[in-house]
């Protein structure tokens with residue numbers, strides 16, 4: 001495994017671009033093994049460990065896509081009205097048991113099974129009932145408004161591929177096949193702890209110089225959303241013996257260890273020395289703001305991500321590097337697209353070239369046009385502006401200052417499904 005890409009763990013720290021860091025991380029990882037069977041509802045958010053094969057056609061029978069009349073196209077004239085005898089009714093779930101003969105039609109509702117003999121649906125809006133007859137205009141196309149058996153899914157086809165994450169649509173799709181349980185990858189076990197002598201756990205007053213540990217709560221939220229099993233190991237002081245014990249315990253109990261703090265220049269030295277003994281971990285300087293320092297590697301069979309300490313830097317590095325890494329380890333395949341949406345920015349932004357910046361932004365509509373403004377407080381410790389934001393404004397390495405009206409890329413926080 002080559003995690004260094006020129007950044008030696010011991011030597012000078014050359015910097016890495018965001019894209020290179022992502023690529024090195026994702027290339028190094030492979031999915032865990034282990035799966036379980038779960039009922040459909042419990043599969044929400046889980047990743048399929050095998051293909052779901054359609055056991056039957058969906059829809060199971062040819063049926064009507066509209067309310068109207070089931071007819072035989074050959075009885076209709078191309079350009080003049082035709083009069084047909086209505087001989088019965090087909091409802092969804094209660095079909096017409098006879099055969100539609102020459103000159104006949106059956107009243108049919110959406111979802112009603114196509115009666116034998118009929119091949120076309122005339123929608124009720126254009127048909128004119130008269131007593132027990134119906135008058136149909138010319139120009140009706142053969143086969144129109146008929147949903148074919150298996151048109152959604154054919155029996156034997158892959159309905160959902162292995163590696164797919166189950167969302168609401170997938171739950172419904174599996175149910176539409178009459179399947180009650182699916183095989184999903186086991187949940188990832190993620191251990192995490194905060195490092196820092198200045199950190200206080202909530203529940204006691206702060207001593208001078210202390211701050212409350214917020215990173216573990218942010219990570220608790222992010223990891224819970226992702227569907228991981230969590231091992232929250234608390235706050236570990238900046239002492240080599242305490243850190244070594246924490247890393248050993250975390251690595252033995254989990255697939256992935258996440259830490260925050262202690263990876264910046266100066267602080268990283270004894271963690272680096274410790275990692276040299278415990279595992280294979282690289283310390284990176286990434287061309288990103290916020291979140292420059294980061295460590296990545298493995299301790300035995302456990303992957304390790306050492307994130308920076310500042311609360312917003314934790315979130316930026318988690319979302320740009322760790323989340324997709326966890327999804328890959330959890331078996332998601334392919335990884336989701338992470339679209340960048342170009343919109344006009346209404347605020348000026350100072351930007352140094354040579355690094356990628358993730359600013360907290362708020363996308364909003366002005367006279368029906370979507371725009372984005374950057375939060376005024378961009379300090380990497382300021383979580384409030386993270387909470388007020390609904391997107392990252394992503395400014396690439398080559399980009400300089402932004403003036404109002406310039407187009408910038410945004411990465412939205414929320415997806416719809």
Ligand code: AMP
Nearest residue numbers: 194212213214215261262264308309310
């Ligand atoms: P470090 O990366 O350890 O140098 O930490 C950088 C900054 O983030 C310092 O101001 C820390 O106090 C702060 N910090 C580190 N860890 C946490 C945490 N768990 N919760 C809140 N702030 C933190």
Ligand code: MG
Nearest residue numbers: 196261262309
């Ligand atoms: Mg620290």
